[in-house]
Each structure stands twice: as structure tokens, then as C-alpha cells.
Amino acid sequence: MTTKLLFALLLPNAPDHLLGDLEEEAAANGPLWLLRHTLTAAYHQTQLLETAAATAFLLALPLTLALELRRYSLTLIYFRESANFTAESLTTLTLLAATLAALQVRSLPNPRLAIIAATISTAAIAHITNAPQILTAATLLGGSLATLQRKRTQP
């Protein structure tokens, strides 16, 4: 299950034989070996941007939860009612929004539709969490750049 999730996040378009090789060797070498070699394989598969986004997603999700649980336990106010963001939570939220945007840009076949969807979802996140709307503009820009990058690296 963990292996499938790792492959889906880091090597979404990788050929079957590469995933099979990683799975075959992981049985003898363990999960850390698999993580390291999957990350490096993603780099070699020219999915650097997507790897960065997916890695950020893997880190950002637990970090966001931990930060917001801590904030909740300290202040006993709901997340959406607080407009005063700490630098850490804003950075994490930005990473999360950017990662969701990158995943949508990657998974939806039509690039324009993907950028529109990513922009709308980020606007919704910013609205719900009271985060600055500049995130939405950043997503629009990031999504467009990611699409251009993909066009350059994938024939």
C-alpha cells in the first residue's frame, strides 16, 4: 500500500518495468532504500518539478496538521477564525496549496482546465482559511509555469 502511494505520488508516469525493478529490490533493501531510489528515479525521469511538489505534499500535510493542532490546543479558537497567521503556518499552507495545484496540473489532461481548477481550489482554500489571496495569484502563475515546463521536458 505504502509502495503504491509512493509510486503514485513520485513516479506517476513511470514505465511498469522501472516500478517492478524498484519493488523487486525494495523487498531485500527496505523502505528507506525504496524512498531514496524512488526520489532519485523521479529526478532521472525528468519529473523534478512534480517530485518537488509531491515531496512538499508529503511533508506539508502532517506539518499543517501538527501546527494547527498545536494552535488549537494553545488558543482554543478555530483555525478559520484566526486571521493572524504565523510564518510557519502560512509557509505550510502555501506549500500545500501549491502542491495541490501541481497535482491537478499533472493529473488533468487539459492544461488550461487544470490551471483553472487549481486556481479555483486555491481561492477556496484561501477563502476558507482566511489566508492572503495572493496564494491564488501564485497558483495561477505556478500552474502556468509548471505546464510550460512539462511541455518543454515531455515530447
Place this chain on the structure above:
Amino acid sequence: MPKGDALGGFEQLVLLALAHLGDNAYGVSIRQEIAARTGRDVNIGAVYATLDRLETKGLTRSRTGEPTSLRGGRSKRYFELTAEGARALEESVRAIESMIRGLNWGELG
């Protein structure tokens, strides 16, 4: 082989691994063969990037094997040298041998 298509160092290692492995040359065995003989921790992604480049140059060819349960039901991709690949490898190795000849390792560095 055109001048600009000279084999790189890692390309040589991959082609030599194919030559050693014969019919059993696929991602895992190639990676392990290079690691065992050179002591380098080679990444499978780097091996496939190189194999794809070599196949584009016409120096290797590949075929898909049967899926196995050990690999989550995924197939292996077997590689072999083409005649042109074997020639390019031989030329490349001879060039290195020629450059090495006459060197006194004790006097270097």
C-alpha cells in the same frame, strides 16, 4: 560512430554490464552488476535514462518479459547489445586501453 556520439563513462559501464549479463540483462541485474564490479551505488533511474539514450542511438535493443508476482505483477524489460553497440563498445574500450598503455601509476599524483 560520429565524433559527437562518443560513449560516456556511464554508458560504457552499462554496455559492459550488458555484455557480461547476456540474456539476463534487465534493470535490477544491470544495476547490481555495475555496483558489484565498481563499488558504486548506482540508481536504477540513472540506468534506465542511459539505456533509453543508448537505444535511441541504436546501440541496444529491448524486449518485454513476463510479469512476475515478486515485482507486483509487473514485467521485466530485457536489454541486449546490437552489433553497432558491440562495435562502439569495443572501439571505446580499445581507446581507453591505448591511453592507459605506458602509464606508470606509481609516478602519478
